[in-house]
């Protein structure tokens with residue numbers, strides 16, 4: 327049995343009373359593993375058909391499945407093609423409750439490594455604007471890689487603190503996720519560091535930080551908008567008590583009634599300071615009652631009549647004619663139907679890197695931005711080189727030149743290792759030349775460049791399999 331902090335055990339015993347034995351026994355069970363299908367790439371029905379894994383439905387998550395730990399889906403070509411995201415099952419409840427819609431402005435405030443962001447983007451279907459923010463620079467880069475891997479084109483990845491963002495985006499977002507940094511008691515089965523770092527003082531520090539982040543989120547929400555607050559911890563100080571204080575300080579907010587959900591249990595008013603009955607409408611996932619590690623969730627709604635929303639200024643899009651001509655020529659050569667992208671004019675150049683930013687993104691001068699939108703590629707002298715992210719965004723049927731490698735074959739492994747592709751594969755493209763979209767079982771995974779019958783591998787060096 328794993329070693330739990332003594333004070334944690336005592337506290338949970340005090341809180342749970344008769345329910346304690348069952349709770350503590352759950353630490354003797356194996357942790358459960360989940361993956362979430364990425365609808366930007368594949369439908370869940372199709373994925374079930376082609377999946378080499380033994381999948382079982384997660385009751386509270388439309389795109390979520392349990393898999394067997396020994397199957398290691400993180401090491402499969404489908405993972406590199408962004409067909410799914412590996413995510414702890416209870417964490418999938420957050421976006422279910424958020425219920426994002428195509429066309430909305432959505433903020434994921436504490437977003438790395440990207441579980442909620444990739445889930446939200448799947449629901450948005452490429453329409454609307456997703457700002458995905460992470461305070462720690464190294465974690466923000468991992469988040470950006472996951473946005474790329476899942477082929478997301480309408481997200482901006484930023485590296486800001488919540489206070490700075492709130493000055494920039496007052497009343498701007500329809501929905502916000504605050505998946506707050508917490509003491510991680512729900513991670514104890516899988517994460518030794520969370521067990522070692524846990525102290526009652528750490529719980530208090532987390533609670534103060536959560537209140538600050540949630541207050542900043544409140545500023546950025548439109549009247550009538552929704553925040554989902556969540557943690558992966560059990561302590562009432564970071565859950566019911568944070569929501570209780572938030573509602574007292576923000577009378578323009580209330581807890582939304584999200585009904586009942588399979589596997590989700592009511593919040594505990596008796597663990598708040600005032601016994602606030604409304605807290606019953608928040609949710610808990612318990613590791614002994616549901617097949618998940620544990621979570622707390624609250625859906626908060628801002629009332630409708632909050633005065634006018636500040637008008638935002640738009641960014642200065644790149645107007646460099648030679649760059650735009652270069653990329654437009656490239657898109658016409660690559661794409662069967664380039665019109666939808668050619669109509670877009672929201673180009674931004676970061677050095678020699680060209681991005682197409684979501685049209686709703688406001689002026690971001692002075693902000694720390696890791697990924698300002700869809701990364702189209704690098705502007706070189708008299709030519710344009712497409713990015714890996716653009717390959718993952720595209721679909722096989724959208725391009726003139728493509729090859730398809732079986733996920734079970736040797737060629738895909740060669741490609742993922744960065745080797746040059748020769749023989750039958752390049753011959754299948756006759757004497758053509760140019761950028762070729764590489765697919766695995768029909769799903770885009772990267773680019774190669776065809777010249778003289780040889781396909782030069784453009785799978786990024788940093789991602790290559792050893």
Ligand SMILES: C[S@@+](CC[C@H](N)C(=O)[O-])C[C@H]1O[C@@H](n2cnc3c(N)ncnc32)[C@H](O)[C@@H]1O
Nearest residue numbers: 436437438439440441442461462465505506507
């Ligand atoms: C629970 S994790 C987020 C997990 C993520 N939402 C996902 O689904 O993959 C909390 C995140 O908050 C970040 N964080 C830490 N301190 C913060 C602060 N003061 N303000 C905002 N975010 C913070 C952490 O770096 C961490 O990435």
